[in-house]
Amino acid sequence: MSVASVPFSFGRLGLIAGNTFLEAVRQKLFLFLVLITLGLVLSVLFLLTFNFGSSELKFIADFGFGALTFFGSALTIATTAQLFFSEIENRTALTLLAKPIWRAEFVFGKFLGVFAVIGVFCALTIGTTIALLMVREGQILAAATDEFEARSLIAYGDLLVVGLLQWLKFGVLTAIVLLIASFSNTNLFTVVTGFFVLVICHLQYLARDQWSNVDNILLSGAVRALSFIFPNFQLFNLADEIGQGSGVSGEVALRVAGYGLVYIAVIGGLAVYSFRNREI
Amino acid sequence: MKFDAAALRPFRTGLVVVLGLFVAGLALRPIEGPAWEEVRAKQPALRLDSLKDALGQGVTVGLLGGFRAIVADFIWIRTNSVWETYDLPKTQTSIKLVTAIDPRPLYFWLNGSRMIAYDMPNWRIDKAGGYDAVPESVKRRFDEEQSSVAIEYLEGGLGFHPEHPLLVLEIGNVHLNRLKDVETASRYYLRASQHPDAPYYAARIYAELLRRQERHAEAYAFLKALYPTLPKDNVMAQAAVVLERIRELEEELSIPEAERFKE
Amino acid sequence: MTQAVSAISIKGLTKDFSVTLRGVKLRAVDSLNLEVAEGQVYGLLGPNGSGKSTTIKIILGLLDATVGDVRVFGVPANKVEARRNVGYLPEAPYFYRYLSGRELVRFYARVCGVPAATLKSRVDEVIAWVGLSGAADRRVGTYSKGMLQRIGLAQALVHDPKLIVLDEPTAGVDPVGSAEMCDLILKLKQQGKTVLITSHLLAQIEDVCDRVAILDRGKLIVEGSVQELVGQRDRQALIVDPLPPAEIEALKGWLAQRGHSLNSVEQPRARLDQLFLSKVSRPGRPGDKSAGVGSNEVPISDKPKA
Numbered sequence A: 001m002s003v004a005s006v007p008f009s010f011g012r013l014g015l016i017a018g019n020t021f022l023e024a025v026r027q028k029l030f031l032f033l034v035l036i037t038l039g040l041v042l043s044v045l046f047l048l049t050f051n052f053g054s055s056e057l058k059f060i061a062d063f064g065f066g067a068l069t070f071f072g073s074a075l076t077i078a079t080t081a082q083l084f085f086s087e088i089e090n091r092t093a094l095t096l097l098a099k100p101i102w103r104a105e106f107v108f109g110k111f112l113g114v115f116a117v118i119g120v121f122c123a124l125t126i127g128t129t130i131a132l133l134m135v136r137e138g139q140i141l142a143a144a145t146d147e148f149e150a151r152s153l154i155a156y157g158d159l160l161v162v163g164l165l166q167w168l169k170f171g172v173l174t175a176i177v178l179l180i181a182s183f184s185n186t187n188l189f190t191v192v193t194g195f196f197v198l199v200i201c202h203l204q205y206l207a208r209d210q211w212s213n214v215d216n217i218l219l220s221g222a223v224r225a226l227s228f229i230f231p232n233f234q235l236f237n238l239a240d241e242i243g244q245g246s247g248v249s250g251e252v253a254l255r256v257a258g259y260g261l262v263y264i265a266v267i268g269g270l271a272v273y274s275f276r277n278r279e280i
Numbered sequence B: 001m002k003f004d005a006a007a008l009r010p011f012r013t014g015l016v017v018v019l020g021l022f023v024a025g026l027a028l029r030p031i032e033g034p035a036w037e038e039v040r041a042k043q044p045a046l047r048l049d050s051l052k053d054a055l056g057q058g059v060t061v062g063l064l065g066g067f068r069a070i071v072a073d074f075i076w077i078r079t080n081s082v083w084e085t086y087d088l089p090k091t092q093t094s095i096k097l098v099t100a101i102d103p104r105p106l107y108f109w110l111n112g113s114r115m116i117a118y119d120m121p122n123w124r125i126d127k128a129g130g131y132d133a134v135p136e137s138v139k140r141r142f143d144e145e146q147s148s149v150a151i152e153y154l155e156g157g158l159g160f161h162p163e164h165p166l167l168v169l170e171i172g173n174v175h176l177n178r179l180k181d182v183e184t185a186s187r188y189y190l191r192a193s194q195h196p197d198a199p200y201y202a203a204r205i206y207a208e209l210l211r212r213q214e215r216h217a218e219a220y221a222f223l224k225a226l227y228p229t230l231p232k233d234n235v236m237a238q239a240a241v242v243l244e245r246i247r248e249l250e251e252e253l254s255i256p257e258a259e260r261f262k263e
Numbered sequence C: 001m002t003q004a005v006s007a008i009s010i011k012g013l014t015k016d017f018s019v020t021l022r023g024v025k026l027r028a029v030d031s032l033n034l035e036v037a038e039g040q041v042y043g044l045l046g047p048n049g050s051g052k053s054t055t056i057k058i059i060l061g062l063l064d065a066t067v068g069d070v071r072v073f074g075v076p077a078n079k080v081e082a083r084r085n086v087g088y089l090p091e092a093p094y095f096y097r098y099l100s101g102r103e104l105v106r107f108y109a110r111v112c113g114v115p116a117a118t119l120k121s122r123v124d125e126v127i128a129w130v131g132l133s134g135a136a137d138r139r140v141g142t143y144s145k146g147m148l149q150r151i152g153l154a155q156a157l158v159h160d161p162k163l164i165v166l167d168e169p170t171a172g173v174d175p176v177g178s179a180e181m182c183d184l185i186l187k188l189k190q191q192g193k194t195v196l197i198t199s200h201l202l203a204q205i206e207d208v209c210d211r212v213a214i215l216d217r218g219k220l221i222v223e224g225s226v227q228e229l230v231g232q233r234d235r236q237a238l239i240v241d242p243l244p245p246a247e248i249e250a251l252k253g254w255l256a257q258r259g260h261s262l263n264s265v266e267q268p269r270a271r272l273d274q275l276f277l278s279k280v281s282r283p284g285r286p287g288d289k290s291a292g293v294g295s296n297e298v299p300i301s302d303k304p305k306a
Helices: A012-027 A026-050 A055-088 A091-095 A103-143 A156-183 A187-213 A217-229 A240-243 A250-276 B002-041 B048-055 B058-083 B087-102 B106-127 B136-160 B167-180 B182-193 B199-212 B216-229 B239-252 C052-059 C079-086 C101-111 C116-129 C147-155 C173-192 C202-208 C228-229 C245-257 C272-281
Strands: C008-018 C025-036 C041-045 C067-072 C086-089 C162-169 C193-199 C211-216 C219-225
Touching: A012 A055, A012 A103, A012 C101, A026 A055, A026 A103, A055 A091, A055 A103, A055 A156, A055 A187, A055 B058, A055 B106, A055 C101, A091 A103, A103 A156, A103 A250, A103 C116, A156 A250, A187 A217, A187 B058, A217 B002, A240 B058, A240 B216, A250 B002, B002 C193, B048 B058, B048 B087, B058 B087, B058 B106, B087 B106, B106 B136, B106 B167, B136 B167, B167 B182, B167 B199, B167 C025, B182 B199, B199 B216, B199 B239, C008 C052, C025 C052, C025 C211, C025 C219, C025 C245, C041 C052, C041 C173, C041 C202, C052 C067, C052 C147, C052 C162, C067 C079, C079 C086, C086 C147, C101 C116, C101 C147, C116 C147, C147 C162, C147 C173, C173 C202, C193 C202, C202 C272, C211 C228, C219 C228
Parallel strands: C041 C193, C041 C211, C086 C162, C162 C193
Antiparallel strands: C008 C025, C008 C067, C211 C219
16 A cells, blocks of 8 residues: 655644744743843842943843853753653653654754744843843933943844854754753753753863863873864853953854854754654 | 664664764864854953862853853952952952953953052051041052052053053053152053054143143143144044143243144 | 555564663563454453553554564554554543643644644544533643543544554543443444554453454464454353243253253353453453543534544
């Protein structure tokens, strides 16, 4: 009997992504982290008591992006692991994967759902930061009309670019957590390993700095190999430059974006490969 | 044999994943490399040894992981709280810790040095019994000691921001305002004014400092050379004021009409 | 003339799970051969750990066979195409609690590619068919176990599959809910669907199944039609109204005159459970009975269109 083939469908992928997104935003964890993050960003208002002048804007930008980086990482790891394992543990994955869908649709659907949730989180955090910056910048400039240095202090376009790159970094992190979840048996293992990998990805540049100083060839080779295996998350760390008032080069931003997108595709593909070998 | 193959499947999968990541890392290096060099160049090295003792291992990892700006911010805020208690050693240590963590913001260098040079001598005088009780010589010694610390601190800042005019000016200000050393201050003002990003006032004040030293001819020559370089439509450049100073100096130096500066 | 393709064809299926890295394995299914013809209601029986669920997961492509060939309507079970004609209700299903029953069925309908033009009518139809029209807009998280089974059946049927796999469809459901589920299975049979069902409730299996297979420790112990397995061909049972002893004696005499004998006089009773227990040497635990409210919902509607 000939049965028509079932091609890969972006429609089904979108359905799974939409469902994942809906489930995520209804989780208390998401709401909790959003509130904490916005609270932290808004807490910079207490800096008014120190009267830092125009440098207060640096603090607002730093707080905004610090909160984004820290809580965004936590949210990415926890949400990805939770949404993946809720499907496995609650057996909804059984029902779904027993339908005519590809595992690639399932994995990338999960990815896109989480990525969209993180996107909402990033938009809220960066939006609040920008709103605060605009208000305070307006107040500071208005109060400093006599000052020689009175000028527009923050490059908002760069701020958005850096925010988008952070989102992309969380996309790479989502793909990494999905890769871990694809072979892991428990949510806890996935979360803990995800955090370890996050730290390694943030610190791998140190190993790269050091490998030329390592005399032992084997050790040097191992360090070098590790730096190739783990993505360099420090590359996405451009937010500090905004706080300093220096801009982000367009070429650097494009390269970082390309780097993130290729990693998402590669690690996502590896997660699909690993998940195809998983017995549910 | 089939069973062994099945048991080895997770290892095979793991190997493919690691190899895939390795190849991706290798292939992406040409995209990443140039961007990383630029990003890395903007991130000064951390002096980990001193920070580990002050902050502990956890925070140090946070610094390395990209949170140095916000950690520095927090410690700066803490510095301000300590500053309110007039605790000199704690404040001074905290100021230096902030710039050890993140030496990039000029704000930390400038304001830290002002706390050291301008506030701390007063704290020491208070502690020694107050303005009425402390002899002038001791007050002078406090000023000199604190100024010395502040200048050394600012010179440290110049290591991260070579020849930055605001830092050079700040050193000049300490010499001028705390040490009352007009001659040295003027040298720093001159040095700052020679930087392409120097504020216009650096050169004007340098000329004023020359006048204070009775070096009118030098001031006159300097301002005559300066004036043509000033944009006339920029309010910050204050070209009219510079011209006014030139005229004042011509009076003081009794420059003959025919030899006077022509716009 | 082409030979009819089995709905499910299992040949020489063995499934091992690696327990340790040194190669210690657990054999869940051992050299299993099964053919489920199209249109049959087929019962897969066995105690816990007998390999029923593993077999079902391999049929659904959720697990790979270690050895052997498993096909669904002629298509290898590990291909995505094989699941096009399969609906699956897992044991004790848990669905996305934040969706309403209607949203849930609609989600699975769209995943299965039900055309947009017929999506709404098909979703409404299948919800009505399982008797949940009155609760379709309630969140699934508020459903009782019986209702969960029925909404699970609705999602399994929404793309009109030819084969429906029901894993313990009455586990944890109250007797009324179980009976309703049996009614639904019989209706599916009337529509010509093939149904593969696993259950611990042997009386129900006996009522609805055409054929059964009993697995124990991964091996097939018995396979055949219910009639073949529990009927006794050299005996006949006459079910009559209760007779007083004198009339029984008279009947014995009447039979003796014709060379027959009356071997036993007893109450009719289910016999499949006896066979089951004797074959597997250990009792199957009946499903836990818990009170549910599913039976009080909207009555089951008429048969939907084929």
